[in-house]
Structures are given as structure tokens and as C-alpha cells.
Amino acid sequence: MNIIAELKKRPKVEVEMEILERVLQNEMAFAQENIREFEDAIVQLAFYSIYKGNHKGNMIYLYMDAIFKDEDNPTVIERIYYGVTESGFCTGKDYGTFNDLEQAVKKFNSVSFKYECLPVFRMYEAKLKNEKETIQFSVSEIREVSLREEIKKGFLDIDLDSMKLIKETEDRNEARSMATEL
Structure with a gap:
């Protein structure tokens, strides 16, 4: 070797x-x-x-x-x-x-x-398009790719540029307890 x-x-x-x-x-x-x-x-x-x-x-x-x-x-x-x-x-x-x-x-x-190879779940805060309201959500790193595509295509009214990472964790339950899972 x-x-x-x-x-x-x-x-x-x-x-x-x-x-x-x-x-x-x-x-x-x-x-x-x-x-x-x-x-x-x-x-x-x-x-x-x-x-x-x-x-x-x-x-x-x-x-x-x-x-x-x-x-x-x-x-x-x-x-x-x-x-x-x-x-x-x-x-x-x-x-x-x-x-x-x-x-x-x-x-x-x-x-x-x-x-x-650890699975990672991320919690984000983001603004809704054309609104001042912010939302918090969690997403797995695997799902995040398709979520970003859905936002770009207009399927979800989230301002992509306003997404701010709050936390990362390997614990899905922790992520879900902190924010709604998308």
C-alpha cells in the first residue's frame, strides 16, 4: 500500500x-x-x-x-x-x-x-416573496437540492436570496422540533 x-x-x-x-x-x-x-x-x-x-x-x-x-x-x-x-x-x-x-x-x-457521510439536516430562516413575513423550516441536505429547484421554478413563494442558515445537525428530530420540515 x-x-x-x-x-x-x-x-x-x-x-x-x-x-x-x-x-x-x-x-x-x-x-x-x-x-x-x-x-x-x-x-x-x-x-x-x-x-x-x-x-x-x-x-x-x-x-x-x-x-x-x-x-x-x-x-x-x-x-x-x-x-x-x-x-x-x-x-x-x-x-x-x-x-x-x-x-x-x-x-x-x-x-x-x-x-x-453523516446525514445533515439544516434549519433555515427565509422571507416569503412580496411579504415581510419570515418563516423557519428544516430540510435534509438531500432534499435541499430539489427544494431550491422548486423555489427557482416558482412552486414555493420563498425568496431564495433571503435564506439564512440557522443550524445544522445530524439529528432529524432536533431539526423538526426547531422548524417545520419541507
């Missing part, structure tokens, strides 16, 4: 190219170079920006970490890869640890893909 090509398959994945190339040349030597006194050698290799729904603005990270012994003369005994979703705490709990970079990259890609 070409690790760099695999990571670049996912849209919006940022790859730390210089670091990743050095890791691929010699993982253990790279980990040894990056050990700091009393710390693990945690190095970010790639990250994915989440841009959908409630998770918008958060990140998914791919890290390399090195386990070492002997604080006076640190020696790398193992290197692991793991990922973290959301706020970036280096816990590894969200999608685990891997001794193999290939496995970690596959998991990183599948987690980022999951976030791209």
Missing part, C-alpha cells in the same frame, strides 16, 4: 508530508529523534477537518507515538499509531492503537469517511 496516496484519497485530509516521508524511511529512527525528556514522542502525521453537522470545525488526527524506556538514556522500544477524533486529546480511545501504519491509515480514512 502506498501510504501517502492512501491518505490523499480522502478529500480535506491534510498530510504532514515532510514528517510522513521521514517516518516511512525509518520509523524507529524517527521516533528516537523525536523523544524529549520525560515525554513520549507524539508526532502528528495527518488530520482531517470535519465540516458537517454538529461536528463541524472539529478534527480527526493520525498520530505516531513512541514508547520508550530509561529516562536518562531514552531508547525506543515500540512505536504505535493512533487516531483521535474531535477535540484532539491524545487518548487514542476513539479509534484505537495500531502497531502498523497501514492499519492506522485505513482506520483513519474510514473514520473520516464516516464523518463525510
Whole structure:
């Protein structure tokens, strides 16, 4: 597997190219170079920006970490890869640890893909045509395409230019409780 090509398959994945190339040349030597006194050698290799729904603005990270012994003369005994979703705490709990970079990259890609495929419901506020009255409505991102076409064709008396996004969520019930579903 070409690790760099695999990571670049996912849209919006940022790859730390210089670091990743050095890791691929010699993982253990790279980990040894990056050990700091009393710390693990945690190095970010790639990250994915989440841009959908409630998770918008958060990140998914791919890290390399090195386990070492002997604080006076640190020696790398193992290197692991793991990922973290959301706020970036280096816990590894969200999608685990891997001794193999290939496995970690596959998991990183599948987690980022999951976030791209979340169904999103949007709540909008818009003015009715030729009126001062505004309405609020919710619509799924899939239905939104045809809704906009219906508005353009005049089937619905909504001023398309006045549509203002209020909120996005993956929870359909939340969207429906906030506004009428179209």
C-alpha cells in the first residue's frame, strides 16, 4: 500500500508530508529523534477537518507515538499509531492503537469517511416573496437540492436570496422540533 496516496484519497485530509516521508524511511529512527525528556514522542502525521453537522470545525488526527524506556538514556522500544477524533486529546480511545501504519491509515480514512457521510439536516430562516413575513423550516441536505429547484421554478413563494442558515445537525428530530420540515 502506498501510504501517502492512501491518505490523499480522502478529500480535506491534510498530510504532514515532510514528517510522513521521514517516518516511512525509518520509523524507529524517527521516533528516537523525536523523544524529549520525560515525554513520549507524539508526532502528528495527518488530520482531517470535519465540516458537517454538529461536528463541524472539529478534527480527526493520525498520530505516531513512541514508547520508550530509561529516562536518562531514552531508547525506543515500540512505536504505535493512533487516531483521535474531535477535540484532539491524545487518548487514542476513539479509534484505537495500531502497531502498523497501514492499519492506522485505513482506520483513519474510514473514520473520516464516516464523518463525510453523516446525514445533515439544516434549519433555515427565509422571507416569503412580496411579504415581510419570515418563516423557519428544516430540510435534509438531500432534499435541499430539489427544494431550491422548486423555489427557482416558482412552486414555493420563498425568496431564495433571503435564506439564512440557522443550524445544522445530524439529528432529524432536533431539526423538526426547531422548524417545520419541507
